[in-house]
Amino acid sequence: MPMMSDVGAVARERRSAFDGGTNVREVDVGRVQNFWRTVERVPVGASISADPESRKRQIVVVSGWIAETRILPDGRRQIFAFLLPGDVASVSGASDVGSRGLVALTNVEIADAAALASGERTSASIADAIRQGEERLFDQIVRIGRLTAKERVLNLLLELHDRLEVIGLVKAGAFRIPLTQEVFADCLGLSVVHINRTLQQLRREGLLTVGRGMVTLHQRHRLAALACYRSDSDQVGCERRTGTSRD
Amino acid sequence: MPMMSDVGAVARERRSAFDGGTNVREVDVGRVQNFWRTVERVPVGASISADPESRKRQIVVVSGWIAETRILPDGRRQIFAFLLPGDVASVSGASDVGSRGLVALTNVEIADAAALASGERTSASIADAIRQGEERLFDQIVRIGRLTAKERVLNLLLELHDRLEVIGLVKAGAFRIPLTQEVFADCLGLSVVHINRTLQQLRREGLLTVGRGMVTLHQRHRLAALACYRSDSDQVGCERRTGTSRD
DNA sequence: CGAGACTTTGACCGTAGTCAATTTATGTGG
DNA sequence: CCACATAAATTGACTACGGTCAAAGTCTCG
Numbered sequence: 001m002p003m004m005s006d007v008g009a010v011a012r013e014r015r016s017a018f019d020g021g022t023n024v025r026e027v028d029v030g031r032v033q034n035f036w037r038t039v040e041r042v043p044v045g046a047s048i049s050a051d052p053e054s055r056k057r058q059i060v061v062v063s064g065w066i067a068e069t070r071i072l073p074d075g076r077r078q079i080f081a082f083l084l085p086g087d088v089a090s091v092s093g094a095s096d097v098g099s100r101g102l103v104a105l106t107n108v109e110i111a112d113a114a115a116l117a118s119g120e121r122t123s124a125s126i127a128d129a130i131r132q133g134e135e136r137l138f139d140q141i142v143r144i145g146r147l148t149a150k151e152r153v154l155n156l157l158l159e160l161h162d163r164l165e166v167i168g169l170v171k172a173g174a175f176r177i178p179l180t181q182e183v184f185a186d187c188l189g190l191s192v193v194h195i196n197r198t199l200q201q202l203r204r205e206g207l208l209t210v211g212r213g214m215v216t217l218h219q220r221h222r223l224a225a226l227a228c229y230r231s232d233s234d235q236v237g238c239e240r241r242t243g244t245s246r247d
Numbered sequence: 248m249p250m251m252s253d254v255g256a257v258a259r260e261r262r263s264a265f266d267g268g269t270n271v272r273e274v275d276v277g278r279v280q281n282f283w284r285t286v287e288r289v290p291v292g293a294s295i296s297a298d299p300e301s302r303k304r305q306i307v308v309v310s311g312w313i314a315e316t317r318i319l320p321d322g323r324r325q326i327f328a329f330l331l332p333g334d335v336a337s338v339s340g341a342s343d344v345g346s347r348g349l350v351a352l353t354n355v356e357i358a359d360a361a362a363l364a365s366g367e368r369t370s371a372s373i374a375d376a377i378r379q380g381e382e383r384l385f386d387q388i389v390r391i392g393r394l395t396a397k398e399r400v401l402n403l404l405l406e407l408h409d410r411l412e413v414i415g416l417v418k419a420g421a422f423r424i425p426l427t428q429e430v431f432a433d434c435l436g437l438s439v440v441h442i443n444r445t446l447q448q449l450r451r452e453g454l455l456t457v458g459r460g461m462v463t464l465h466q467r468h469r470l471a472a473l474a475c476y477r478s479d480s481d482q483v484g485c486e487r488r489t490g491t492s493r494d
Numbered sequence: 495c496g497a498g499a500c501t502t503t504g505a506c507c508g509t510a511g512t513c514a515a516t517t518t519a520t521g522t523g524g
Numbered sequence: 525c526c527a528c529a530t531a532a533a534t535t536g537a538c539t540a541c542g543g544t545c546a547a548a549g550t551c552t553c554g
């Protein structure tokens with residue numbers, strides 16, 4: 001039985017992402033309409049690059065999942081982060097080997113961040129989204145630099161859970177992740193096989209339920225401790241750290 | 248015979264860091280004087296935190312090395328980046344477990360970035376320094392996420408070499424690194440023992456010379472390929488990627 | 495010269511990777 | 525609605541890169 005999949009069927013997350021995602025409410029109607037005019041659709045698997053003329057540009061994810069990646073000349077791939085509805089990212093021109101690139105993991109809708117940044121409240125929330133994105137890079141570094149495979153998987157799932165919850169994409173503790181185990185592996189610096197085995201172990205331990213693109217985390221609090229997970233500001237405890245660890 | 252050490256004797260890098268480091272020349276005298284007035288000394292080992300009142304602040308490294316780190320509740324440590332003369336970083340209040348903190352790896356001199364950001368040229372170069380710092384975070388993620396121990400060490404050394412060269416701290420291909428093998432390990436997500444063995448291997452292969460806080464990289468071009476190193480914009484080739492690799 | 499901080503080494507272990515084959519979706523055309 | 529092709533998830537066997545422990549060996553410096 002498959003665990004995750006659905007790399008393309010989850011794109012209709014919903015338009016209302018911004019109602020809860022970034023704090024963009026209370027913007028006057030004119031600007032909102034102008035904003036929606038810039039929305040653009042990107043199909044699964046497509047890479048998002050800036051128009052040839054316009055050097056750089058910042059986009060806001062309206063719906064769908066995007067992966068920020070880099071491909072090494074020998075084929076190895078590293079995914080830096082996942083962009084969810086409400087997230088902001090800057091797009092560079094080239095998406096070739098060696099540089100950073102954005103790839104749509106599902107059908108995606110993106111819009112121009114500039115079109116939103118008209119009011120001070122909106123531009124402030126955009127700046128905030130960017131800051132959070134940077135903050136997550138540090139978590140990512142800790143994850144692949146100092147956590148074990150099990151901790152990495154849990155930690156990432158916890159982060160995704162919390163981020164999705166904020167934008168209302170978690171129902172009854174469960175949420176969709178349109179991620180292939182391979183994508184997971186490339187994000188966490190592990191091999192697909194090992195990701196697979198780690199997930200199974202976590203399932204056997206009853207820590208989570210995963211399959212068909214859906215994930216449910218059980219015992220959130222305990223998981224946070226197990227994965228050295230720190231939700232945004234508060235930091236949680238973390239087990240082990242003495243000699244060999246089995247478990 | 249020791250390889251690296253000198254965790255504290257290398258702080259007098261030189262005042263002229265900015266002459267070549269960031270593009271801050273041609274600023275009027277008044278501002279420069281005002282800037283130097285904000286310079287502050289930090290002793291080796293001390294952690295740099297923002298004053299209790301002033302929430303956040305940005306600093307510019309004038310001389311010495313700083314490590315941007317995070318300590319996990321169980322003691323594991325991850326170093327995100329090394330800050331060299333000319334680099335800019337934002338300091339948060341707390342430097343406790345779980346959050347990001349700056350630690351002086353040598354005696355350090357730092358100044359207020361704000362004091363520099365008066366002219367448009369200066370503030371532009373500061374923004375540039377920040378952007379480069381962010382860019383390096385991605386390299387760091389690739390390093391610990393997808394490179395082997397040997398590649399990580401070489402890659403980091405190459406980066407440090409290039410950064411130090413720009414600010415004139417490389418003489419005859421050699422440069423000082425006031426880094427303990429332990430610091431190296433915590434940055435690259437490896438154990439001290441393995442860092443030690445990797446360095447020895449690299450030495451035996453004649454790829455580099457290291458000891459007494461000095462490092463010299465031999466065959467730069469070949470190293471870049473071996474370590475998947477991409478100097479700033481251009482990307483270099485990368486070997487291996489098929490089955491077991493000995494070497 | 496002794497204490498403490500670093501670097502080295504050796505022995506041994508285990509987490510995670512590689513290969514390759516199998517099973518299970520998912521999707522498409524008839 | 526079924527056969528087949530393809531993508532994704534699993535498994536088993538075996539390997540190796542990197543970690544842990546612990547005991548030297550070196551430096552540095554007061």
